[in-house]
Amino acid sequence: MQRYRLGFSQRYRLWLASGLLLFCTFAWGQNDPIRGTLGAVGSDTMAGLMLRWGEALNTRHPDIKLQFQASGSASAPTALVAGTTRFGPMSRPMTESERQQFIDRYGYPPRELSVARDALLVVVHRHNPLASLNREQVDAIFSTSLNCGGSHAIRRWEELLPADQWPYGKIALHGRNLASGTHGLFQERALCSGQFRRDISEHPGSSAVIAAVGESPNAMGYAGYNHLNPMVRAVPLISGEGTPIAPSVATIQAGTYPLSRDLYLYVNLPPGESLPPAEQAFLSLIFSNEGQQIVQAAGFVPLPQAQRTSLLPRD
Known part of the structure; x- marks a missing residue:
């Protein structure tokens, strides 16, 4: 069998090509876009607002989709307890019995976030x-x-x-x-x-x-x-x-x-844990200037600046 030996210039080009391939692979992994399908079940009052937020989120992150079922605020606690959604938008606060059902199921309370007035x-x-x-x-x-x-x-x-x-x-x-x-x-x-x-x-x-x-x-x-x-x-x-x-x-x-009244987004988030990237991107959008401008465009009232936050507490 005839063997071929690579010259220095050939070996250099092969090494350079391999290095570039490894670099591109690493860079692609580092800049991998956020992906995911977010589910939300709840308030009919907030349907238009949720859909506008979903559209803006998709513009920021084309690989994230929001699927929202507007079946009324009373459906949000049920879906959260059943584990069929992580987000439950509500146009009223949860009742004590709804909150307790969630605690009985998971051992911790749902996160309550005011997202608009x-x-x-x-x-x-x-x-x-x-x-x-x-x-x-x-x-x-x-x-x-x-x-x-x-x-x-x-x-x-x-x-x-x-x-x-x-x-x-x-x-x-x-x-x-x-x-x-x-x-x-x-x-x-x-x-x-x-x-x-x-x-x-x-x-x-x-x-x-x-x-x-x-x-x-x-x-x-x-x-x-x-x-x-x-x-x-x-x-x-x-x-x-x-x-x-x-x-x-x-x-x-x-x-x-x-x-x-406040409009709420209830979130299933265990204490000490952080949200997945897609869910965190959604919350960051909601509390951003863009997200609150969407609130106003949808006919609601933006949160006062002092009340806004872009990060969900972890504990």
Whole structure:
């Protein structure tokens, strides 16, 4: 068998090519793009926001995809406990029983992150002249319990406005369905945990509530701030100090509007552990300037600068 011996220049070129191959292999490993499919289950109110965040994340990291199931805030704790998702967006805080179910399953509580500000609105037809409502009145309109201190139920417009100003008789009410975090939070805070009237027309989304109220002069409803449009008017609510406060970016961000609220992202993260790179990239986006600009573009209110963070605590 004939053997060939490489000259110096040939050996040098082979060594150089091998070195370049090893370097490129190492460099490719070092700069390997973040990949993954993120799952999230929860709030219908936050559906548009989550999808916009997902699009922005995919622009930053083309190999990360966000799959979001908008089945209502009540579905988030169930999915987190079942382990079918790591992220659970909710438009209300978890209840103690929901939190305890998670602890019973995993031995540690879920991480609660405030990701944006929002508010619950009481809305009427755009031409309705109703100047304001206090807590007792809101409760007396929407509930049967009168837990907030009202003396009697309010069922007709002439109990709120002179008939010559708004002659539309019985108030037709619209609200969210039972799976909604908006439903649960309005019940807790506006009805003092009382019981809703049974004749309230329930809708799967706030946009449907707004549409129904906008089409009917005799209607009133409650919905999320980001769905407000010119077809309806948000009624100022009277604060504990007796001042009517209209919902706005300033009053919601400051928390002075009586039904201001945080929007949450619950995360399954064991104490002492860090999130995988794809999940950490998603949180970094949410709390970045870009992520909070998306909050505002989606019709919600950005977090105050002091409240933002780009890193999730590890313990």
